[in-house]
Amino acid sequence: MPKTEAKISGARLMVELLEEYGVDIVFGYPGGAILPFYDELYKSTKIKHILVRHEQGAIHMAEGYARSTGKLGVCIATSGPGATNLVTGLTDAKLDSVPILAITGQVATNAIGTDAFQEADIYGITIPITKYNALIKSADDIARHFQEATLVALGGRPGPVLLDFPKDVQTELTSVRKVDKLKIDSRHYQKPPIGGDLDSFAAALNKAKRPLLYVGGGAINANASKEIKELAEKGNIPVTTTLMGIGAFPGTHQLSVGMLGMHGTAYANKAVLECDYILNLGARFDDRVAKPGEFAENAVRAHIDIDTAEFNKRVSVDYLLHGDLKEVLKALIPKVNKVDRPEWVGFLDTIKKNHPLEFDDSTDTIKPQAFLQKLYEKSKGKAIVSTDVGQHQMWAAQYYLFEEANRWLTSGGLGTMGYGLPAAIGAKFGNPNKTVICVSGDGSIQMNIQELATIAMYKKGVKILIFNNNFLGMVRQWQELFYEERFSESEWNYNPDFVKLGEAYSIKGLKISNKSEIDKALEFFLEDDDARILEVMIPAEEKVFPMIPAGKSQKDMIEFSDTVRAGKK
Amino acid sequence: MKHILKILVNNHPGVMSHVSGLFTRRSYNIDSIAVGVTQDPEISNMVIVVKGDDSVVEQVKRQLLKLPDVIEVEDLAYHDCISRELVLVVVKVEDSNRTEIISICEVFQAKIADLTKTTMTIEFSGNTRQVEHFMEMMQKYGIQEIARTGQIALKYRST
Numbered sequence A: 001m002p003k004t005e006a007k008i009s010g011a012r013l014m015v016e017l018l019e020e021y022g023v024d025i026v027f028g029y030p031g032g033a034i035l036p037f038y039d040e041l042y043k044s045t046k047i048k049h050i051l052v053r054h055e056q057g058a059i060h061m062a063e064g065y066a067r068s069t070g071k072l073g074v075c076i077a078t079s080g081p082g083a084t085n086l087v088t089g090l091t092d093a094k095l096d097s098v099p100i101l102a103i104t105g106q107v108a109t110n111a112i113g114t115d116a117f118q119e120a121d122i123y124g125i126t127i128p129i130t131k132y133n134a135l136i137k138s139a140d141d142i143a144r145h146f147q148e149a150t151l152v153a154l155g156g157r158p159g160p161v162l163l164d165f166p167k168d169v170q171t172e173l174t175s176v177r178k179v180d181k182l183k184i185d186s187r188h189y190q191k192p193p194i195g196g197d198l199d200s201f202a203a204a205l206n207k208a209k210r211p212l213l214y215v216g217g218g219a220i221n222a223n224a225s226k227e228i229k230e231l232a233e234k235g236n237i238p239v240t241t242t243l244m245g246i247g248a249f250p251g252t253h254q255l256s257v258g259m260l261g262m263h264g265t266a267y268a269n270k271a272v273l274e275c276d277y278i279l280n281l282g283a284r285f286d287d288r289v290a291k292p293g294e295f296a297e298n299a300v301r302a303h304i305d306i307d308t309a310e311f312n313k314r315v316s317v318d319y320l321l322h323g324d325l326k327e328v329l330k331a332l333i334p335k336v337n338k339v340d341r342p343e344w345v346g347f348l349d350t351i352k353k354n355h356p357l358e359f360d361d362s363t364d365t366i367k368p369q370a371f372l373q374k375l376y377e378k379s380k381g382k383a384i385v386s387t388d389v390g391q392h393q394m395w396a397a398q399y400y401l402f403e404e405a406n407r408w409l410t411s412g413g414l415g416t417m418g419y420g421l422p423a424a425i426g427a428k429f430g431n432p433n434k435t436v437i438c439v440s441g442d443g444s445i446q447m448n449i450q451e452l453a454t455i456a457m458y459k460k461g462v463k464i465l466i467f468n469n470n471f472l473g474m475v476r477q478w479q480e481l482f483y484e485e486r487f488s489e490s491e492w493n494y495n496p497d498f499v500k501l502g503e504a505y506s507i508k509g510l511k512i513s514n515k516s517e518i519d520k521a522l523e524f525f526l527e528d529d530d531a532r533i534l535e536v537m538i539p540a541e542e543k544v545f546p547m548i549p550a551g552k553s554q555k556d557m558i559e560f561s562d563t564v565r566a567g568k569k
Numbered sequence B: 001m002k003h004i005l006k007i008l009v010n011n012h013p014g015v016m017s018h019v020s021g022l023f024t025r026r027s028y029n030i031d032s033i034a035v036g037v038t039q040d041p042e043i044s045n046m047v048i049v050v051k052g053d054d055s056v057v058e059q060v061k062r063q064l065l066k067l068p069d070v071i072e073v074e075d076l077a078y079h080d081c082i083s084r085e086l087v088l089v090v091v092k093v094e095d096s097n098r099t100e101i102i103s104i105c106e107v108f109q110a111k112i113a114d115l116t117k118t119t120m121t122i123e124f125s126g127n128t129r130q131v132e133h134f135m136e137m138m139q140k141y142g143i144q145e146i147a148r149t150g151q152i153a154l155k156y157r158s159t
């Protein structure tokens, strides 16, 4: 007779499965329907639980942890309001392809559907915003759902998954911890074979005179930086990245033309206009980058992606290859010719020189661009940087250059204000020895400012930089440019004293408003590994340039010099 | 153009929401959905008739394949499959036209499922064109109520 395993509770099993999987940190917040699980977590010596101040904080921390380490991020919430507080984070992780496992408490199975206290149909709510979700109906199903969920979260194009865990299933006894058969197909987690014709793909690339690599977040998920560099250097192919692809190719490399799109560099966007061949590596031709029908319209367009649903979704392409980007590039590189391209590379070097990122730094006020340049120098370009959403995010993307992947944490797809602070905290937990800086605005920081308490409680040395323009700056910029300066509800004329607020949490702070104070402030900011708040006053009128207005294409880019010429810098 | 998609899915209550949600979310136009279990009780067969050009339907297929509960998606070319839809229709009848309606039903091989002094409930099944045609014939008598199943379909076998 086979030895039957001893029965344990569903909650115990879930904790053991997490331990066996190698999860050593989870971010969460308890409540009634998840108490049996928390009781087992209490006994775990392998899993550290980080108690947050709001469940949205927990999931963004899990995202920051996942993006900066490449591992699965795990967050826990109770039923009802706890679970619904995860919705923004799940959507954020879905759009930016971040592997997250969310475990939520649920009312007991016999109460489901009765509008019980703190009941929310989180299964139904999260269908469109997860890659996989399940309502666990029996403790015997836990092991299978856990295995399916974790495989799907990291398989193929990564993303968030959710397990809804009713209270009675947490206490139900089970001995089923081995899974006989998964109910999902292996296509959801096995690396696919390379799909498409490598030879004709390579031939088209070899024919190009002015090729360009357009690198997205998928390159980071596929850990393909090394191969991208190899391809770029072998063929002397300039590289532009999307907001999510920042770091996949060294920002200081001679072949780098920086970020493209709405607030990309002029030279990246001009490269898109001038290239005769563009190769999309794990990007998705999204609307901040590509206008269907106009994007690189005269170029041969090629695309490599792990997600076939991205092919020809917004922009049609001439050549495509399906598969894991790293594997595909490994197979492709030997077929690519070694070429010098003095004209094309030289042409872009000239554009770089003639159309640099620009701003006016002639006054005593602090310009965020200048400040970020200094921050980049002082932190030696080695920090992990998270951002919130707005002008500060775009300036950080433009002025802080990265040599490596997994150091740039930003909400690209959803544009979630409130992402920056918790993401930085999560990253610091995953990278205790690195400098982690959160670049935020006076608007965004207040969306999850309660997590200052988490920083204080766990003594995490997160560096918080707040650019204060007393405005919802990006909204103001659009209103100035496209709504005839009607600043409807974007003026932000009440802020707390951020320095005092930090002090309330025993976090040291400083506020500066004059250029002459920058060096000292940066010293204070970075001198040790303690948390800091640095509030930097900046002019409200400062705008992010270049800019491609929404719905327009590279041809319609407005540069800083254009506005100076028009007399309204 | 219309496409008939045959989708094999895991048979559990959430699957319908996953699949139909995908269609609404991405604003693909569905003509009809019909679902039933297959010879394997763990697997259901969904037949979705969707409107759109080939590139849209290709997108639909790829998006469907990303759903964990979707096992297989097949685009059944219209001319290559047997498709049926069942319709129940209540028409008004009078003594003067009862035999006329009955003889039309005979031609169409439609069944009379129920009869009252003033109404007749007719059961008819066929492919879309036949159903449309039959409904057209019934129109003139006055249709009081209709229930349609949506199409189901299977591919013609070659051997």
Ligand SMILES: Cc1ncc(C[n+]2csc(CCOP(=O)(O)OP(=O)(O)O)c2C)c(N)n1
Pocket: A388, A389, A390, A391, A392, A393, A415, A416, A417, A418, A440, A441, A442, A443, A444, A445, A467, A469, A471, A472, A473, A474, A475
């Ligand atoms: C949750 C959320 N609400 C609203 C917005 C719309 N939004 C985009 S940028 C922005 C202004 C951000 O202001 P701030 O954080 O001060 O940054 P700044 O643009 O001034 O640098 C707003 C309101 C958003 N992206 N996210």
